[in-house]
Amino acid sequence: MKRLVSMAFATASALLLQGCAGWQSALDPKGPAASELAWLIWFFTGLCAVVWVLVMIALAAPLTMRSRAQAEPLAIDVGADGRKLRVVLIAVALTAVILVGLTLLSFFANRTLAAIGSDAALTIRVTGHQWWWEVRYEDATPGRILTTANEIHIPAGEPVRLLLTSTDVIHSFWIPSLSGKLDLIPGHMNVLDIKADKPGVYRGQCAEFCGAQHANMGTFIIAETREKFDAWWNDQLQPAAAPTGGEAKVGQDLFLRRPCVMCHRIGGTPAGGTVAPDLTHIASRQTLAAGTLTMSRGNLAAWIADPQGVKPGSHMPVVDLSGDELNAIVAYLEGLK
Structure with a gap:
């Protein structure tokens, strides 16, 4: 029986941990923004788990402790009341400290995320449609402006600034391995800075319900070396090849x-x-x-x-x-x- 319980626990743990890895997991970071968010997630989760355990212990303790018999049941125990008041005050103070601490952590994490694209040399405009992504590479030279769809090529190891908007409904751009979520809102431009630590293909998804085919509105970030990225851009600028057959x-x-x-x-x-x-x-x-x-x-x-x-x-x-x-x-x- 013990062996069966151990096997069941191991299987359940393995299944649960499957969500912590893979190319569409926020807990498998491949860039500085995702790493900052993953650290924040783990810290929040760990701290909340500790708080939950302490609260459960505090609730269970009075149920398991046997109260002392008193000669006079209605007598007021000033000492006991004072100890209970101190426990409540300490709990309130710790709650306030935890909330303020988590708020400060979130604030500094946002500052870190905002600094990622401060020196971005590449700007890409991403426009959400039902149900696909229009991708426009901005350039000071009009002849080098490039428009493509659904796949976003970026140079690995370099910050990239994404300008996000929509033409119809609200969408949400999310590449879990590289960044957090940000909405694409009609008539409004949001800014998201991303950076891939190394070459690779990172899958993304629209994270805001936007209609019948919301689940089939995926995208891919393809990070490659600067040389390969420049070669890809130059190839994409060429007109379509004339058919031969x-x-x-x-x-x-x-x-x-x-x-x-x-x-x-x-x-x-x-x-x-x-x-x-x-x-x-x-x-x-x-x-x-x-x-x-x-x-x-x-x-x-x-x-x-x-x-x-x-x-x-x-x-x-x-x-x-x-x-x-x-x-x-x-x-x-x-x-x-």
């Missing part, structure tokens, strides 16, 4: 003659829509539909053929395509790297 050429012609061009933009072509993700280099991304599907030919075809089946309620309409037309458009988009 016959099927891809047919696909480009179909894309430009269908309603796709009303919503999507592809650099170097007449497609100039701005209400949906930029597709100039769509095949270079890791996922489709804001993290809903991994990037592959099959998933690309499934998303185009039946977007409402993949992501019900999304604003991507169903376009009537034959099998050959669908394959041609997929072949074209698959070459946009």
Whole structure:
């Protein structure tokens, strides 16, 4: 029996600790902001656990202690009343000290978080849509301003400033391994500073219920060396590659003659829509539909053929395509790297 209890306890502990690690855990920090928040979480949790144990002991003690018999039950014990008053006063004082201490810790943590992006050289504007992320890299040279979607590339080891806003409802930007949550509010700009300690891929999520596909509004922060980041930016600034194969050429012609061009933009072509993700280099991304599907030919075809089946309620309409037309458009988009 004892062995079964031990095994059950070990299994339960392992399951509980699964939430403390992984690429979407606030307790697995990969940057200074997340490290500060994780330390704060552990400290608050530990202190509150100690307080809870002490309160339980204080409640249990009177129930287990046997009261002394008194000759006169109605007699007032001045000494006992004084001791009880001192205990209450000490408890009130400790409560006040704990609350003030936690408040000060939160204040200094906020100061640390605010200082992370004080010397940020890179500014990225992130706009929330139902249900995807528009990502715009700001630059003093207009020709180097870059717009992409759902994936945010940053140089590892360098602070980055994110300007957050929304075009429709309130969203919330959260990369647990790198930072805390911050809302994206229509008509208002919030500022979030992040920094990744080392190269890696960090998953994020909209943390504010924003409609039917809130759960499928993911994003990825891709931190890489400065050299790789600069090379990626320069590649993304290039217009879309011209199709080479016959099927891809047919696909480009179909894309430009269908309603796709009303919503999507592809650099170097007449497609100039701005209400949906930029597709100039769509095949270079890791996922489709804001993290809903991994990037592959099959998933690309499934998303185009039946977007409402993949992501019900999304604003991507169903376009009537034959099998050959669908394959041609997929072949074209698959070459946009």
